[in-house]
Amino acid sequence: MDFDISNNIRTLSGTSRLAGVMGWPVAHSKSPRLQGYWLAKHGIDGSYMPLPVAPENFASAVKSLRDLGFAGVNVTIPHKQAVFDVCDELSVRAQRIGAVNTVTFAPDGKILGDNTDGFGFIENLRQSTPEIDFTSSPAMILGAGGACRAIIVSLLDENCPEIRLLNRTKSRAQALADDVNDPRIQVIDWNQAHHCLDDAALLVNTTSLGMIGQPPLEIDLAGLAAQAIVTDIVYAPLKTGLLAQAEAQGNRIVDGLGMLLHQARPGFHRWFGVDPAVTSELRDFVLASAQE
Known part of the structure; x- marks a missing residue:
């Protein structure tokens, strides 16, 4: 073997924190690359993944993720209004804005909705x-x-x-x-x-x-x-x-681009316990995905 496997394979433990972004479609989302950068930078045992969910499956999918132990999810088009009916509690700003883009699964099982745009x-x-x-x-x-x-x-x-x-x-x-x-x-x-x-x-x-x-x-x-x-x-x-x-x-x-990067900070903080920084290196990393 001509490479160090420890530097090429990233594994998750039984206590990994899990989050993701729900949309339909969702393959275009920059959020997994963005959040993945922060996870790697801070050495966090966790994963953030794209979650393509059709509208008719949305409510059951959210509850399933909660029951599977996810920390939370971002929600994007076309689910930002539908998520209202799934949340048990909404932040004041989510209520005023009329949409939710950040969901946190509380330890007591409640589904908490916020808007960080x-x-x-x-x-x-x-x-x-x-x-x-x-x-x-x-x-x-x-x-x-x-x-x-x-x-x-x-x-x-x-x-x-x-x-x-x-x-x-x-x-x-x-x-x-x-x-x-x-x-x-x-x-x-x-x-x-x-x-x-x-x-x-x-x-x-x-x-x-x-x-x-x-x-x-x-x-x-x-x-x-x-x-x-x-x-x-x-x-x-x-x-x-x-x-x-x-x-x-x-x-x-x-x-x-900065709005996209900064709106991700509150969710990352809640799910992974770190308030991450938006830096020029992060901007370059996220932008590089367009050329890959």
Whole structure:
């Protein structure tokens, strides 16, 4: 044998901590690579695996994982709403956001649901732009989906004074604003975006526009203040057309990969007992999967 088998085979013990990500499909998920990096870095006896589960099997699968001794799971499309009916308890932020992406199986058997998307969004901005002040000026948000709602709730919790919400279908933005029910949210016509940029400190794209395979996001950023921060939750491509345009005119930009990485931290902490760091090495490792 011309290699040291101890360096090539990783085994699990009878006390290994187990977690994973449930979706349909789930093969595209970067979470196993991300969480696997942390498990290896911290020498943790555990495993995090992709768990493809069809919608009709979701509820029974969650309970089976609990009964098999899993510590918890992440939940992704199309299960983020269905998991509500499976959870015994929901965090306040999961209730406000209306979706669950992180499930923990408590020692007493209870299924606990949380949403960490807003946490990931805020932490990504804080790491990338430490000087950011969420309380100083309005934020402008494009979109009206689940991620948008999580971001709105997180910004409101950070005492953002005003949120300008725009969506191509205005009625969806209005419905979201009505549901969140906070007077700081102002719904604006999509075609009026260029009129409400001048005093915004933060511009956020939560739509799929600009993602690989999707139409570009067409917006004129000429009226955006020089000190404003522009972020896009899309990370394929890492630098979207929106970010390239903002960077070209001197604005600070924050890509969407950090949100993905930071939102994973609370779950990892609960399941494996370590609060992991988001580093440049982690970013490079997760991004490398696209070239493999």
